[in-house]
Amino acid sequence: MKSFKVWIAGLIGLTVIAGVFYFNKFVKEYFVNSSDILYKINLLKEEENKLNYHILYASLYLYYNNDLIATDVKRIKSNIKNLEFNEFFKNHYKLSYERFLEYKRAFLKKEDLVFEFLRYNMPVKNSFMFLGSSIPYLFFNTEKSKKELLKIISSVFLAKTAIDDDFLKKINLKEVQKLLNEKNQYNIAFYRNLKIFLKYFPKYKIYLETILNYPTERYLNAALKSFLKTTKIDLRFFELLSLLMILFILSVTISLIVLIYKLEEKIKEAVFLAEYDQLTLLANRIKFNNDLKKIKKPGLIVFNIDKFKNINDFFGTKVGDDVLKFIANELVKFIEKQMPNAKVYRLGADDFGILFDQENCCKEKMIQTAREFIKYIESKIFMQDNTELRISMSAGIACEEPLLENADIAVKTIKKDVKEKVGVFEEELNLFIKDNIQKSNEIKKAIEKDWIIPYFQPIFDKQLNVFKYEVLCRVKFPKGEIRSIYPYLGILKENKMYHFITQKILSHSLRILKKYPHVSLSINLSIEDVINKQIKEYIFKHFVEYDIAKRVTFEILESDISDYEMLEEFVRMLKKYKIEFAIDDFGSGYSNFARVLKLDADYLKIDGSLIKNIDKDEHSKLIVETIVDFAKKSDMKTVAEFVHSKEVFEITKEIGIDYFQGFYLGEPQPEEKCKFFVKNK
Amino acid sequence: MKKFLILAIFVMLNAQPIVPIPEHVDYNKDKAFIGKILFFDPNISRDGKVSCASCHEPQFGGADNKQFSIGVFGRIDKPMNSPPAFNAVFNYRQFWNGRAKNLQEQARMANQDHFEMDMTDALLEKRVNANPMYKKLFKNVYKSDYITADMVYDAIAEFEKALITPNSRFDKYLKGDKKALNEEEKRGYFLFKAYGCVTCHNGVNMGGNSFQKLGVFFEKISLPRGRDRYEVTKREEDKYVYKVPSLRNIAVTPPYMHNGNVKNLKKAIVLMGKYNLGIDLPEKDVDAIYAFFQALTGEMPKILNKER
Numbered sequence: 001m002k003s004f005k006v007w008i009a010g011l012i013g014l015t016v017i018a019g020v021f022y023f024n025k026f027v028k029e030y031f032v033n034s035s036d037i038l039y040k041i042n043l044l045k046e047e048e049n050k051l052n053y054h055i056l057y058a059s060l061y062l063y064y065n066n067d068l069i070a071t072d073v074k075r076i077k078s079n080i081k082n083l084e085f086n087e088f089f090k091n092h093y094k095l096s097y098e099r100f101l102e103y104k105r106a107f108l109k110k111e112d113l114v115f116e117f118l119r120y121n122m123p124v125k126n127s128f129m130f131l132g133s134s135i136p137y138l139f140f141n142t143e144k145s146k147k148e149l150l151k152i153i154s155s156v157f158l159a160k161t162a163i164d165d166d167f168l169k170k171i172n173l174k175e176v177q178k179l180l181n182e183k184n185q186y187n188i189a190f191y192r193n194l195k196i197f198l199k200y201f202p203k204y205k206i207y208l209e210t211i212l213n214y215p216t217e218r219y220l221n222a223a224l225k226s227f228l229k230t231t232k233i234d235l236r237f238f239e240l241l242s243l244l245m246i247l248f249i250l251s252v253t254i255s256l257i258v259l260i261y262k263l264e265e266k267i268k269e270a271v272f273l274a275e276y277d278q279l280t281l282l283a284n285r286i287k288f289n290n291d292l293k294k295i296k297k298p299g300l301i302v303f304n305i306d307k308f309k310n311i312n313d314f315f316g317t318k319v320g321d322d323v324l325k326f327i328a329n330e331l332v333k334f335i336e337k338q339m340p341n342a343k344v345y346r347l348g349a350d351d352f353g354i355l356f357d358q359e360n361c362c363k364e365k366m367i368q369t370a371r372e373f374i375k376y377i378e379s380k381i382f383m384q385d386n387t388e389l390r391i392s393m394s395a396g397i398a399c400e401e402p403l404l405e406n407a408d409i410a411v412k413t414i415k416k417d418v419k420e421k422v423g424v425f426e427e428e429l430n431l432f433i434k435d436n437i438q439k440s441n442e443i444k445k446a447i448e449k450d451w452i453i454p455y456f457q458p459i460f461d462k463q464l465n466v467f468k469y470e471v472l473c474r475v476k477f478p479k480g481e482i483r484s485i486y487p488y489l490g491i492l493k494e495n496k497m498y499h500f501i502t503q504k505i506l507s508h509s510l511r512i513l514k515k516y517p518h519v520s521l522s523i524n525l526s527i528e529d530v531i532n533k534q535i536k537e538y539i540f541k542h543f544v545e546y547d548i549a550k551r552v553t554f555e556i557l558e559s560d561i562s563d564y565e566m567l568e569e570f571v572r573m574l575k576k577y578k579i580e581f582a583i584d585d586f587g588s589g590y591s592n593f594a595r596v597l598k599l600d601a602d603y604l605k606i607d608g609s610l611i612k613n614i615d616k617d618e619h620s621k622l623i624v625e626t627i628v629d630f631a632k633k634s635d636m637k638t639v640a641e642f643v644h645s646k647e648v649f650e651i652t653k654e655i656g657i658d659y660f661q662g663f664y665l666g667e668p669q670p671e672e673k674c675k676f677f678v679k680n681k
Numbered sequence: 682m683k684k685f686l687i688l689a690i691f692v693m694l695n696a697q698p699i700v701p702i703p704e705h706v707d708y709n710k711d712k713a714f715i716g717k718i719l720f721f722d723p724n725i726s727r728d729g730k731v732s733c734a735s736c737h738e739p740q741f742g743g744a745d746n747k748q749f750s751i752g753v754f755g756r757i758d759k760p761m762n763s764p765p766a767f768n769a770v771f772n773y774r775q776f777w778n779g780r781a782k783n784l785q786e787q788a789r790m791a792n793q794d795h796f797e798m799d800m801t802d803a804l805l806e807k808r809v810n811a812n813p814m815y816k817k818l819f820k821n822v823y824k825s826d827y828i829t830a831d832m833v834y835d836a837i838a839e840f841e842k843a844l845i846t847p848n849s850r851f852d853k854y855l856k857g858d859k860k861a862l863n864e865e866e867k868r869g870y871f872l873f874k875a876y877g878c879v880t881c882h883n884g885v886n887m888g889g890n891s892f893q894k895l896g897v898f899f900e901k902i903s904l905p906r907g908r909d910r911y912e913v914t915k916r917e918e919d920k921y922v923y924k925v926p927s928l929r930n931i932a933v934t935p936p937y938m939h940n941g942n943v944k945n946l947k948k949a950i951v952l953m954g955k956y957n958l959g960i961d962l963p964e965k966d967v968d969a970i971y972a973f974f975q976a977l978t979g980e981m982p983k984i985l986n987k988e989r
Contacts, residue, residue, distance in 0.1 A: 063698040063874065066891045067884030070773035112914075118891040119922065126877035126958055133875075185961060192898055192959035200897075 016249060023245065027238060033088040034231055040083050041100075041224050045217065047076045052212055055114060059121055059163075059208055062129060066118060073111050080104050096226035103219035110214045117207035124204045127193035128160050134193075139184035148179055156197060163209075165202045173198065279321055280328035282346040291343065291355060292403065299361060299399045301354040301370050302407035303331065306392040306415075308350035315387055322384050323391060327352065330377060338369050347404065351411075355403075363399060363424065370395035370422045398425040409433055436491060443488045446475045447500045452485075454508040457668035459522065459639060459661045467659055468520035468553065471509050472668045473501055499532045506538055512671065513548050520551040522582060527560045530570050539574070549577040555584040555605065564595050571599055582639065587627055597634055604631050606657070608642030615647040621655070628656050698874070698883035701852035702929070702979060706770065708842040711822045713984060715815070716840025719833060724808055726798035728753040733791070733837065736763040739985050742930035742978075743767030743844060748941035750797075758796035760905040762941030767982065768929050770842045772889035777939050778910045779892060779924045784838035789830070802830035809833055846930055846979030854976070862976055869973025872966050877958055886927035887977070895921045895939070898959040905940055931974050947971050 051072040058064045083089055083100060090097050131153055140146040152171055159167035173195060180187040275287035283291070292298055305311070305327065312320040324346075331352055332344050342356035354369075374393045382389040396410030406425040414423030446452060453476045456469040473485040485492075485501065492498040502525065509521050529535045543552055554574070561567060571581050582603035583596055587610050596604070606627055610620045624640075631638045640652040643662030652660060719725060723732040736750040737743045743765035750763040761777060769775060775787035792798045792805060809815045809828045819828045819836075851870070853861035862870065873879055884890045892910055896902045902921060910922035923939050936942065937949040950970050954962040962970075 063879060063883075065698050065700065065883045066773075067700065067771075067886075070884070070890045074773075115892055119893055122880045122891075122893055123897045123957075125880050129877055130958070130960070189960050196897060196959060 012252065016252065019245065020249075023241065030234070030238075033086075033092075034227075034234075037083065037086060037089050037093070037227065038224075038231075040079055041220060041227065044076060044079055044083075044103075045220050045224075047072060047079065048217055048220065051076065051114070055117065055208070055211055058118070059125075059204075062125065069114060069118070073114065076107065077111070080107065093227050093230050096223045096230060099219055099223035099226055103216055103223055106214065106216045106219050110211060110216055113207060113211050113214065117204070117211055120200050120204040120207055123196050123200045124160070127197040127200075128156065130189065130193045131156055131197065134186055134190050137186040138190060139181050139187055141179070141181055145179040149176070152176060152194070156194070159201060163205050165205055168198060168201060171198065277346040280325055280346050282328050282332070282344050282352070284345065285347050288345045288347060288353060288355060288404075295355070295357050297358040298403060299356055299358045299363075299366060300397070300403040300407045301366055302347065302396045302398075302404070302411055303327075303352040303354075303370070303373070304394050304396070304411045304415075305350040306394055311389065311391075315384075315389070319384050319387060319389075323382060323389070324350065326382055327377065327391070327393075330380075331373065334373050334376065338372070339365075351408075353404070353407070358399060363397065366397050367422055367424060370397060374421045393421070395422045396425060397422065400425070439488055440491045440495060443475070443491060443497070446477075447497065447504075450504075451476050451478075452501060452504040453482075453670065454505055454512070455668040455670055456512075456521075456674050457661060458666040458674075459659050460665050461659055462653055464665070466666075468522050468551075469674070470522040470555070470661065470668075471505055471512075471524070473505055473524075474668075474670075493526075493528065498526060498528050499535055502526070502529045502532075502535055503538065506535070506542075509552075510542050510548070513551055517547070520553070522553040522555055524555045524557075524584065526557060527562060527567065530556075530567060531563075536570075543579065544574075544577040546578065549574075549579045553580040553582050553603065555582040556601075557584045558586045558588065558596070561595070564598065568599055571601070575600065585641075587623060593630060601636060603637050603639055603659075605639040605641055605661075611640050611642045611648060611652065611662075612644070614651050615645070621651070624652070624657075625655055632656070697855070698879045699851075699855065699887055700885045701855045702768065702771075702845055702847040702849070702885055704847045706842055706845060709822075709839050712836045712839035713843050714840075715818045715822060716836035716838070717984060718815075718818075719809075719837050720840055724812075725792065725800065725805060725833070726753050727800055727804070731798055733766070733788075736797075737766035739981065741765075742846075742934040743769070744934045746935060748936050748944075752794070752796045753799045756796045756799070758794070758908075760907045760940035760942075762936060762939060764926060765930060765934050766841055767844050767846050768886050768889075768927060770845065771884070771886040772924070772927070773891070774889075774924055776908070777923045777926075778908050778913050780908075780913050784841050785831075785834045788834040788837040788841075792834070805830045805833060840984065843984040844982045846982060849929070849979035850976040851973070852979065862973075865969055865972045866976050867973075869969035869971070872969055873973055876954065876960065876962070876966075878953070878970075881925045881957070882928050886929055888925040888927040891925055892919075892922050893925050893957070895923060896956040898956060904938075904942070907939055909939070928974065928977055930978050932978050946974060950974075 051069065054068045054072055058066065058069060080103075084104065089100070135150075135153065138149065140149065155167045155171060159165055171194075173191075176194060177191060180191055182188060182191075275283055275290070277284045305323070308320065308323075311323055328344070328346065331354075335342055335344050335354055339354070339356055339361060341360045342354050345353040345355060347353040356366075374395060378390065378392050380391075382391055394411055394414050396407040396412075396414060398404075398406035398410060400406060410423035410425040414420055453474050455472040455474045457472060458466045459468050459470060461467045475483045475485060475488070477483065489498075492501060505523060509523050512519060513521060525535075543549055556567065575581070580602040581599070582605050583599070583601045584605050585607040586596070586604045588607040604627060606624055610624050610627075612620075614620050614624060628638050637658040638656075639659040639661060640648075640657045641661050643649050643652060643660045643664050645664050648662070649660060649664055720733045720737075723730050723735070726732065731751075731753050736745050736752075738745055744763050748762060749757045749759055750761075751757055764777060769787070770784060773779070775781035775784065776790070781787040781790050792800045793802075806827075806829060809819075815828060816826075819832060820826060822836075823832050825832070850861045850866075854867075854870075873882075881891060881893050882888045895904070904921075906921055910919035911917070913919070926939075931937075932946065935946065936944045937946065938952075943949045943952060947967055950967050951962055954960045954967075
């Protein structure tokens with residue numbers, strides 16, 4: 001349908017062009033042809049006059065060149081022939097052409113008459129000349145006869161000059177003969193010539209008058225008149241046609257203008273739909289990307305509504321939408337006042353952006369503006385129906401490309417801070433993010449490729465016998481590089497991948513336990529693992545066998561524990577199978593003795609930070625002593641971590657700690673290097 | 682006004698009754714070359730013995746020296762004397778009675794005349810198309826594989842256009858060389874005008890531009906009429922009316938008159954005085970006019986000398 005319309009429009013356009021072209025060509029040809037005809041008719045009139053003039057000339061002058069007349073006739077006839085075979089003249093000017101043909105026939109008769117006339121002109125001229133020149137040679141009988149003859153000669157002269165034969169009527173040839181003495185040779189010639197003159201002059205006169213009054217010119221004028229009449233009608237027709245064409249082109253042009261106007265409206269609408277957010281009526285991300293290209297040195301502030309998801313969840317999307325609208329309006333108003341050159345965008349669900357040119361605004365001003373706006377918004381209470389809301393916001397500022405990503409990072413970074421609401425993107429932030437991304441990729445791959453391996457660090461009793469091994473996690477990269485899992489822990493937890501690691505460690509541990517029946521293992525579990533259904537199932541399936549369970553201790557990080565009740569349940573269940581529990585890093589934070597008691601743990605692993613400097617720091621020693629005292633009273637064994645020197649070992653032993661772990665006593669090692677596994681066999 | 686002045690000057694310049702033959706006329710040289718071959722080719726007559734040149738011989742000023750020309754199979758068109766082909770291009774009409782409007786028509790009529798060549802268009806075309814040389818020549822010039830009769834007449838006419846005889850002593854005199862004529866000849870020219878000969882014998886060709894009656898001064902003439910104007914118009918008054926013959930090369934184109942019955946030029950002058958001026962010319966005036974006539978012989982047409 002669309003292409004059909006385009007074809008129709010193209011066809012109309014081509015028709016108009018062809019029409020104008022054809023009309024132009026036709027009119028041009030018409031005028032060339034008609035002016036040619038007009039010129040030739042006028043030329044014929046001119047040549048007719050010339051011919052008449054030459055005829056008159058031939059009759060009056062003694063000396064005359066007949067070639068002139070012959071040439072005139074030939075030229076006229078060639079012109080006639082030219083017009084006669086002019087198809088345009090014949091077909092288009094029918095009436096004029098008929099007149100012209102009448103002219104042609106008349107002219108052919110005139111041609112005959114002209115040469116007839118020349119035949120009479122010759123004797124008249126010659127005899128007239130002779131009569132005039134013979135006077136001195138004539139012989140007269142009497143004076144009277146001389147007078148009579150002179151009278152006759154004067155009559156001849158008058159007749160010839162006036163071209164009027166009335167003067168000749170009185171002349172009687174017989175009387176003239178009597179007057180002349182025939183013996184004289186000139187007298188005889190005189191008589192003969194007079195006779196010829198009298199014979200030829202009347203016809204000469206008639207021919208001359210007929211020719212000069214011949215209606216050829218009338219026919220030519222009639223042809224011309226008719227021609228002009230037709231031309232006049234044609235011109236009126238052309239005028240009308242031009243008018244029609246102008247009207248047509250005008251109407252086409254007007255409809256084009258209307259169509260273009262409509263199209264522009266639609267394009268505007270489409271552009272608005274594409275580039276503007278329909279809820280807040282702010283420009284959207286597409287528009288943002290377009291505008292961004294136009295600014296040489298752009299800067300961006302991204303505002304994010306804190307916990308917007310909660311608003312939607314608690315109050316419904318309707319309220320959420322109203323909040324967005326409210327913020328959009330306030331932001332536009334605020335920015336108009338503060339930074340008239342900047343523009344407001346809705347960049348994401350609850351992200352608003354302010355784009356501006358850094359030439360107009362320095363970073364300090366940006367920070368200030370962002371803070372002021374957040375302060376302003378947070379001071380307001382959003383009211384909707386019966387809902388009252390306080391909205392808090394954060395902002396990120398970026399001055400370097402890629403703006404949007406950088407500002408986002410700044411926002412995310414600042415969200416971790418409670419006091420600061422406005423973050424500025426710095427390059428280090430970016431590095432941190434990059435590092436995170438790299439780590440995330442590394443660990444994902446490691447899990448996938450099964451590069452996760454267990455390391456084992458021995459735990460000793462006072463007599464330095466290996467009591468059990470703590471299972472530690474390492475990542476083994478293809479080139480042989482072994483890395484600790486600690487740098488990845490944050491990412492693993494954030495990406496909810498931690499349980500994959502635990503799973504691996506558990507399965508390795510299970511394998512070791514089965515392979516070396518005398519070896520006991522201490523395995524780390526996080527709260528997430530305890531909550532994780534898969535891990536839980538795995539433990540309850542494989543670790544509850546008596547032979548395994550009695551050799552297993554699960555270490556749980558003291559600071560990690562949030563949901564004690566859940567953990568208590570877990571511990572109680574497993575303890576039935578003789579599995580033991582240790583509280584890891586005890587004493588690092590605000591240790592809650594009561595809760596620990598409730599857990600009914602078997603071991604307390606005293607935090608390395610307390611052991612590390614125990615030989616120098618009295619304060620640490622005091623705390624450790626307290627913990628050991630508490631443990632003994634609560635029937636729990638204690639383990640010292642981080643025993644890195646002989647001094648530390650001695651002191652901890654002295655204090656009364658039961659077990660020891662640390663580089664001084666034994667480093668973590670892979671399975672194949674654990675000699676105790678084999679020795680004790 | 683200016684235009685009128687120019688016209689007046691033009692008329693005055695042209696007022697002289699006789700005009701010199703131009704030294705050049707425009708014609709198509711390639712066509713004329715073919716025309717020249719055709720002109721001398723007897724094969725374009727029915728019996729294959731008569732060419733154009735048979736009756737229009739270059740050495741006799743483009744006419745022949747016979748009273749009556751001899752056509753195919755010895756036929757004679759009595760009593761007509763052949764008019765010269767030289768300078769025929771300047772004539773208003775062709776033939777004694779002007780039945781041909783132009784040279785092409787003259788060529789056709791002469792070719793098809795029972796007494797002259799007695800051909801038809803079809804026969805002519807058959808003859809020339811059988812000739813490989815003509816075929817090649819016509820193909821080059823007329824761009825046609827078939828030679829039509831009209832092409833033949835056209836080529837001959839084109840050749841005849843070139844048959845002009847300029848630079849006679851009289852023409853040199855007209856062009857300003859006052860010494861080109863001697864005193865007797867100059868007197869002859871004056872008498873030629875004064876007696877009124879020039880009334881009919883004027884223009885480039887000193888004739889050929891009007892029809893006049895032979896023997897205006899006679900009620901009856903006993904001469905044979907031959908093919909006169911009456912044959913064309915069938916009007917009683919056109920009997921004994923002929924195209925005024927050209928006086929160019931008159932000295933070399935005897936015999937004279939339409940029937941060629943006057944062999945002596947002086948006698949022809951005397952007769953014309955009698956017939957058409959009504960005068961018995963004195964002998965010394967006849968001698969002067971005769972002398973003047975000797976100055977009317979021009980140069981041979983250049984095209985006859987050239988190979989092509």
